[in-house]
Amino acid sequence: MSAAKGFTLYGSWLSGPSYKVGLMLSLTGQTFAYRALDLPKGAHKTPDYLAVNRYGQVPALRHGDFTLVQSNTILDYLSDLTGKYRGGNAATTWHAKEWLAWEADRLAPGVYRSRFYNRFAPNTDPAVIKVYRDAGEAGLKVLDGQLAKTKWLAGAEPTIADIGCWCPVAYLEEAKFALGDFPHVKAWSERLAALPGFKLPYDLMPKADVA
Amino acid sequence: MSAAKGFTLYGSWLSGPSYKVGLMLSLTGQTFAYRALDLPKGAHKTPDYLAVNRYGQVPALRHGDFTLVQSNTILDYLSDLTGKYRGGNAATTWHAKEWLAWEADRLAPGVYRSRFYNRFAPNTDPAVIKVYRDAGEAGLKVLDGQLAKTKWLAGAEPTIADIGCWCPVAYLEEAKFALGDFPHVKAWSERLAALPGFKLPYDLMPKADVA
Secondary structure, eight states: OOGGGOEEEEEOTTOHHHHHHHHHHHHTTOOEEEEEOOGGGTGGGSHHHHTTOTTOOSOEEEETTEEEESHHHHHHHHHHHHOOSSOSSHHHHHHHHHHHHHIIIIIHHHHHHHHHHHHHOTTSOHHHHHHHHHHHHHHHHHHHHHHHHOSSSSSSSOOHHHHHHHHHHTTTTTTTOOGGGSHHHHHHHHHHHTSTTOOOHHHHSOSSOBO | OOGGGOEEEEEOTTOHHHHHHHHHHHHTTOOEEEEEOOGGGTGGGSHHHHTTOTTOOSOEEEETTEEEESHHHHHHHHHHHHOOSSOSSHHHHHHHHHHHHHIIIIIHHHHHHHHHHHHHOTTSOHHHHHHHHHHHHHHHHHHHHHHHHOSSSSSSSOOHHHHHHHHHHTTTTTTTOOGGGSHHHHHHHHHHHTSTTOOOHHHHSOSSOBO
């Protein structure tokens, strides 16, 4: 990978979707420059950043002169680019993408919102907290049920499905869920942690720009 | 397309994601058999259907002996298969997929939940209703802002981004949003309606099995 084709990740050290892209880069052996966005200060809503990410969200990934946003789309892109974590055949790749879509719909909102309310907005209406808590619980049960049957989510080897679905799970304690309540998820998390390049969020994500 | 490689859509006539796949098939000129799932009766949670869709959700698409789930993944699959609505180059295809990921995250939950509470669960806690209503409103504003600048969401021609983001918009009235409040979305919806094969949800989706 030439310098001109290097990666720059725009993210926040607190952001699960930013971690998702950082982890994929790390697991595929890519180094990357980093631009730290101070979300509480609204750095993601400035005109400069909106020119990078039209949605005003983190993460974004610049690869040479191409910029891509949406963490699961970036996982798809990076696995396509590197040929890694893509499954051994086309069917497995499609099933891995199904899991990413499921994660965005049924796992991430429940876990990340529960984490947000717990850490940053504890006075949120209890009825709202319950909606997301129940969603997170239901999603974790589906994940645990699958991992009771198969070692990895799609196919015989780890894929972007596992990387994507792992990221909310990385924050379970902060969301006040107990990993021990989902024993197959716990065992899978240990298999993931053994992959070369694996790092936990606060070990991986820089708090300031990295050139 | 030989009979052995025909399509069978599993869905519900009330389901926006089912409509999304039906519309993509219709816009790409594909005929399909249809299996109607009675969601209030729990048809999506039976062992037979869980063997089709591990998540117990609609839709699912069978293509020959291959089964795919998650509506946005199916759009990606069908555009890859047919070469239609995929954008004119790789960058546009990736940007179209970004919009699908954004739709699942920032548009569909707010609109579909608002529709659900309005039609089927009006006694839901007002704080919960407000969370989703605000999310739907915010998503529609982002969509309207983009469509103020570009005719289609990704690239110069309609893509899966437009088909995917259209589907929640098709149910705005049922969700008690006014299409007229989002004039660029309204104009775009008229461009979409002019595409060959376009149909509205209740004109397209069967209420019973179709062989």
